[in-house]
Amino acid sequence: MTKKIGVQQSAIAVFLAAVFLIGITDKATAANDELIKQGQYMVWAGGCIGCHTDVKNKKPELAGGLALKTPFGVFYSPNITPDKETGIGNWTDEDFVKAFRQGLSPDNDHYYPVFPYPTYTKMRDADILAIKAYLFSLKPVRNVVEDHNVQPPFGMRFLQAFWKAMNFMPGEFQDVPNKSAEWNRGAYLVEAVGHCGECHTPRSDLGALDHSMALAGTLKGPDGGLVPNITPHPKTGIGEWDEDEIIELLKNGVKPDYDDVQGGMEEAVNFGLKYLTDADLKAMAVYLLSLEPIDNLIEKPKK
Ligand code: HEC
Numbered sequence: 001m002t003k004k005i006g007v008q009q010s011a012i013a014v015f016l017a018a019v020f021l022i023g024i025t026d027k028a029t030a031a032n033d034e035l036i037k038q039g040q041y042m043v044w045a046g047g048c049i050g051c052h053t054d055v056k057n058k059k060p061e062l063a064g065g066l067a068l069k070t071p072f073g074v075f076y077s078p079n080i081t082p083d084k085e086t087g088i089g090n091w092t093d094e095d096f097v098k099a100f101r102q103g104l105s106p107d108n109d110h111y112y113p114v115f116p117y118p119t120y121t122k123m124r125d126a127d128i129l130a131i132k133a134y135l136f137s138l139k140p141v142r143n144v145v146e147d148h149n150v151q152p153p154f155g156m157r158f159l160q161a162f163w164k165a166m167n168f169m170p171g172e173f174q175d176v177p178n179k180s181a182e183w184n185r186g187a188y189l190v191e192a193v194g195h196c197g198e199c200h201t202p203r204s205d206l207g208a209l210d211h212s213m214a215l216a217g218t219l220k221g222p223d224g225g226l227v228p229n230i231t232p233h234p235k236t237g238i239g240e241w242d243e244d245e246i247i248e249l250l251k252n253g254v255k256p257d258y259d260d261v262q263g264g265m266e267e268a269v270n271f272g273l274k275y276l277t278d279a280d281l282k283a284m285a286v287y288l289l290s291l292e293p294i295d296n297l298i299e300k301p302k303k
């Protein structure tokens with residue numbers, strides 16, 4: 001009799017423990033799903049897909065191999081799917097944060113700033129780790145990527161240490177206390193994640209961003225193209241645009257004169273910005289329109 005009760009009791013105990021554990025794992029999976037979703041959102045905002053996908057050769061998303069032409073040579077974006085041999089499948093959380101915050105590989109080699117770590121250094125740990133969770137939720141793709149073809153002396157990776165010493169300020173974005181939450185969200189998205197300045201800010205001959213001309217446009221953008229001034233200068237920037245017009249451009253790639261955006265901007269929209277929430281797009285517009293206008297006319301040189 002007592003024995004039977006004992007068995008029943010332990011059966012109930014096992015049952016209850018199982019219910020409890022399922023509850024915990026359910027919660028854990030739900031939390032992990034949330035993290036993956038947050039990471040996917042940051043991948044959209046961060047424009048990773050545009051650089052890390054070789055669309056022309058029909059390679060899978062984020063499997064790398066896209067040739068990026070720069071004044072210093074041709075760089076091939078790495079495979080960032082979780083393949084253990086040809087991707088980043090062996091990376092730890094620390095490796096991932098180090099790459100973004102410090103521009104260092106797991107073996108402490110310096111990355112070239114064509115990986116926009118000088119901007120991504122401002123991203124928050126939580127967002128960087130969410131991106132890792134998202135990337136690691138993807139199917140690993142085996143794809144061996146070509147070596148960079150960079151002119152001497154730039155081909156020597158260790159020389160990047162000098163470039164960094166001169167041009168790189170590591171550190172997470174800090175909210176500006178007397179600004180609204182919306183403004184700070186917009187600032188974070190524009191200055192850290194969206195890396196708008198990587199295209200819209202002119203560079204020195206050594207490829208460092210000229211922060212005194214932040215977002216004021218350049219004739220020498222990526223692929224040698226023209227990138228407009230997006231400070232709110234009424235004549236040479238976007239000072240005459242209202243918030244809705246900026247939101248429309250970031251969401252649908254359409255300018256106030258109904259022209260479609262082209263080139264790098266079209267990619268930024270299609271590979272990610274268009275998926276951002278209206279609240280986030282508005283925050284970016286609010287931030288852009290609050291900037292100090294810089295008078296910088298960006299026009300195609302007349303032939
Ligand atoms: C403008 C193009 C560009 C963008 C945008 C970009 N990357 Fe990269 N990324 C590169 C290049 C090029 C390298 C290789 C740099 C090197 O070899 O020094 C790289 C390197 C990396 C590495 C190191 C890989 C390795 O095998 O060492 C990771 C991880 C990475 N990128 C993730 C991302 C993520 C996540 C995003 C979006 C938030 C992103 N990248 C956005 C071009 C880009």
Ligand code: HEC
Pocket residue numbers: 047189190194195196197198199200221222225226227228229230237238246249255260261262263264265266268273284
């Ligand atoms: C890969 C490079 C690249 C990135 C990254 C980029 N842009 Fe652009 N952007 C361009 C180019 C090139 C144009 C011009 C496109 C055209 O006129 O067809 C442009 C145009 C624009 C315009 C229209 C300006 C005008 O006068 O027509 C706005 C606004 C803009 N970008 C905002 C942003 C914001 C905000 C971000 C960051 C979230 C961003 N861009 C990131 C390259 C880029």
